[in-house]
C-alpha cells in the first residue's frame with residue numbers, strides 16, 4: 426500500500442473508490458481486446474496442465490500493449506483452473522539486470538540459498554540445477570524486459586536456461602521472454618534465438634476506441650460513480666492512441682489527473698485536470714530522457730541551453746552551437762567530437778522533441794539551420810543538472 430493510499434483511507438476521497446485499481450501493476454479481472462493473445466498463450470502453455478513441457482514463447486510488442494498483464498493473467502488462470510501445481514516465476518530483468526541476479530532470483534524460487542554476490546556463475550548454475558530437480562515439476566520462467574539483461578550481460582543465462590532441460594530428469598523448464606525492443610535479438614546466439622522463439626506472439630498497439638473501452642472499465646473499478654466528466658476518458662484515450670497506443674501512458678495520465686482533482690478537493694476529474702496531468706508527465710519524460718543521454722549529447726544540449734538563456738531572442742544557428750560546444754569541452758579539458766557528429770546529435774535531439782530545428786534561407790547567403798529548445802528551460806536545466814559535472818559547470822557560467 427502506498428502513502429497516498431493510507432492518506433486516502435483517512436481523507437474520504439470524492440474521487441477514488443479504489444485508487445490501487447489504476448496502478449500499473451494491478452492486473453484486472455478482464456483484459457478486453459487481448460482475446461487473441463490470451464487464447465494463443467493459453468494454448469501454448471496448456472500442455473503444462475498434463476505434465477508436458479510447453480514450448481518457449483517470445484513475446485514482442487511496443488510499451489503498454491498488455492504483454493505483462495496478459496502473461497500474468499494467463500498464468501493466474503492456469504493456476505486457478507488446475508489441480509496440478511503449476512509453478513511459475515516472474516523475473517523483471519530491468520530490476521534484476523545481471524546474469525547473477527536473474528539466476529539468484531530463480532534459485533530463491535526453488536528454495537536454493539545463493540548469497541547476494543560472490544559465487545561464480547557456474548556454481549550458481551550447479552546449485553540451481555539441483556534445486557530445479559528437487560521441484561519435480563514444470564517451471565515456467567517469465568523473463569520480462571529481457572532486452573535489459575542481454576544488452577548488459579549477453580546471453581549466457583538464456584543459453585543456460587534453454588539448455589538446462591538436458592540436465593534435468595524430474596523437472597522441466599519453459600521460458601517466456603518479453604520485450605519491447607526487438608533489436609536485442611542481434612546479440613543472441615542463433616541457437617538461443619531459435620530456442621527462445623519456439624513460439625512467437627506479437628502484441629499490436631491499441632487504437633483509440635479500444636483504449637477508451639479499457640479506460641472506462643478501469644475507471645469504473647477505481648473511481649466513484651459520477652466522479653469523472655464525460656469527455657475525460659475520450660481525451661485520454663486519444664492522447665495515448667497517438668503515442669503508439671500505449672495503455673500504460675493512458676492509465677498514467679488518468680491516475681495523475683484523478684490525483685490532481687483529488688488533491689484540489691474537486692468533485693469531478695475534468696479536462697483541465699487532464700491537461701495538468703499531461704504536462705506533468707511530459708515534464709518528467711523530458712527530464713528522464715536528458716538524464717540518460719551520453720555526455721557529448723548533454724554538452725551539445727547544454728550549449729543550446731546556454732545560448733537560449735543568455736542570448737534571448739537571437740537566432741541560434743548551428744554555427745553558434747558548434748562554437749559554444751567547443752568552448753565548453755575546452756573548459757572541461759576534453760576532446761570535442763567531430764562537427765559531423767554534432768550535426769547528428771542536433772538531429773537526434775530534434776527527433777525526441779527536446780529541441781526544434783528548422784532550416785531557414787538567408788537569401789543570397791544560402792541556408793542555415795536554426796534551433797530552439799522545445800521543452801521548458803527549467804526541465805532542461807533539471808535534466809542536465811543531474812550530472813554533477815555539468816551542474817557545477819552550468820552554475821559557474
Ligand SMILES: Nc1ncnc2c1ncn2[C@@H]1O[C@H](COP(=O)(O)OP(=O)(O)OP(=O)(O)O)[C@@H](O)[C@H]1O
Pocket residue numbers: 448449450451452453455456457458459486487488489490491492493494495604605639643672673676
Ligand atoms: N486490455 C487491457 N485491459 C486493461 N488493462 C490493460 C490492458 N492492457 C494493458 N493494460 C494495463 O496497461 C498497463 C500496461 O500494460 P503492461 O504492463 O501489460 O504492458 P507491457 O506491454 O508489458 O508494457 P512494457 O513493455 O512497458 O512493459 C498495465 O497497467 C495493464 O494492466
